[in-house]
Amino acid sequence: MYPASIRNEATRLRDAGESWSGIARKLGVHRSTLRDWQAGRSARTNDCAICGPCELDEEAYAGLLGFYLGDGCVSRAARTYFLRVACDATQPGVIADVTDLIRRVRPEGRVFHPRAPGVTVVQSNWQHWPCLFPQHGPGRKHERPIVLEEWQRRIVKAHPASFLRGLFHSDGCRVINSTKRPVAGVMKEYRYPRWQFVNASGDIRELCCWALDLVGVAWRRSNPRVISVSRREAVEALDALIGLKS
Incomplete structure (x- = not known):
């Protein structure tokens, strides 16, 4: 752009x-x-109030938007802005995914990978990141409203699976739950997978639920900060849509 x-x-x-x-x-x-x-x-897809008409790989942008809302930030530097997405250093697949999404959204730019203990940050410098992520601002995301622009909602509606992948592969996890039930007088243990999305922002949790509704995946609130996908068919559907974190 x-x-x-x-x-x-x-x-x-x-x-x-x-x-x-x-x-x-x-x-x-x-x-x-x-x-x-x-x-x-x-291929102009939206008009930015600051930049004017722009070119955008919409599928890649939907995924990057999910990662940004989960573990990303846009911050000001002297002459540009930094987009940073913090990734678990033990998950090279997620790091590669974020790197690829940034390169598809901004093919002309460079991607950096600064490291901290246990974390690999995927970073790109560009003065127009605030145009693509107008949700940026001072303070933590859960301390300010997070509302998508109409052009962003249109993109997510067109590519909900990519958006959900960004959300769940940043602030989500796939866990194995277990429960014990008596069967013919004998206690048996049952184990089943579950996806959970955890975020302190109510607005971001609502966006996650909205996207799950778009793809017809059943969800529920496990607690005030956790959205769970627990039904077997729902877990299988989400697995197929977003893949496993690696």
Whole structure:
């Protein structure tokens, strides 16, 4: 996604006789993207109030939005913004997934992996991350309203499985519950899987429930902060939609 000023400058430079390579070096935009702009082939999906029309891989964005709401943040730096998603260092599959989603949403950018004890942070620097995640702001997410813009809701409706994968693979877990019941006078133990989504923000929990409703997966509230998917058929359906964390 690029602001209208960059597109206009690219047009001005091209009209002045600048080569695609020269414009790409000056503006930091891939030559193929510049040519697509001129040919009018850009797949514009929404209008950002700050950047203007933008290009977006919607399926990747839906997943990244889920990860952002779960364990992500957007923070200000001197000349740009950082998108950071904290991942369990023992789950390389999740780290690879977040990395891939960021690269699909912003193909021109670089992805970094700073580390802390037990954690690998997937990070990308870009001045327009706040445009893609208008939910960012000071303080913790559960201390402020989290409401999706209409264009974000449209994307989640189109790609609920990706959104749910981001939520459950960040702030969720798949556990094995056990219970004992008497059968013919003998106590038997039964074990069954369950997905749980845990988040302190009531707004984010509601978004999780809304997305589960979109795909027809039954859920219930285990306690005020936990959304559980426990029925066998519901667990199997969610497994198929989002895969297991690894």
